[in-house]
Amino acid sequence: MPENLDSDLNxxxxxxxxxxxxxxxxxxxxxxxxxxxxxxYVNKVFLDSTKMTIGSDFFVKKLKTIDEQYENRLTLLLWDFAGQERFRFILKDYTKGAEGVILVFDLVRYNTLQKLFNWIDILKEGGVWGNPDVKFYLVGSKRDLVPGNEQAIPTDIIEDFKKEFNIDSYFETSARDGTGIEDLFRTVAKSLIAQEDQK
Structure with a gap:
């Protein structure tokens, strides 16, 4: 089992x-x-406001895990795509070579879960969805807004979505307080390293 995530690379x-x-x-x-x-995740701080992503943005995170055979030095190239529809025409060009996909919806905005259907259609067109070499993760964001919120998406609806698209890895996160983010990316790192072991 990988350990020492985020350790000194030297x-x-x-x-x-x-x-x-x-x-x-x-x-x-x-x-x-x-x-x-x-x-x-990358900078360990919460940005209270961000500008709309234009096209795509790019983050890099370097990790080290040690298993029985290797010291794995993993570089995650994290592509953040603009959610606005007018930028989606570029997405198919960027999907090539992806080995992980994180699908994010807002836990208190039902339409953001529904609209993941459109993103999955784009992934199908790009040959990514259904590819056994690509790992998929579903993320419900803004977990801190859920308690007592009548707009919160019912759990059974999220479960139905996971079953329909056969997604096993599901996380609820909050960028504001950090909930679930380390767990999400620890799982991403472990599964991508395991994927490498199978090559």
Missing amino acids: TESGKQVRQIKKKVLILGEGGVGKTTLLYR
Whole structure:
């Protein structure tokens, strides 16, 4: 089991070093919090306001995990795509080479879950959806807004969505307080390294 996530990359484990780069797409409607989620993960801070992403943005996160055989030095190339419809024409060009896809919706805006159907259609067109070499993760954002909120999406609706699209990995996150973000990306890192082991 991987350990020592976020450790100093210069530490020597005495094991063979394996350099791994993985491209991960982060998709979802505008305003669901994709950029703030990534900013919280990469920079450990909450951005109270962000400018609308134009086209795409790009984050890099370097991790180290040690398993029985390797010291894995994993570079996550995190592509943050604009949620606005007018930018989607570029998406198919960027999907090539992706080995992970994070689908994000807002836990208190039902339409953002419904609109993931459109994103999945784009992934199908790009040959990504249904590809056994690509890992998929569903993320409900803004968990901090759920308690007592009548707009919160019922759990059974989220469960139905997961079953319909056969998505096992589901996380609820909050960029504001950090809930679930480390768990999400720890799972992403572990599954992408396991994917490398199977090659």
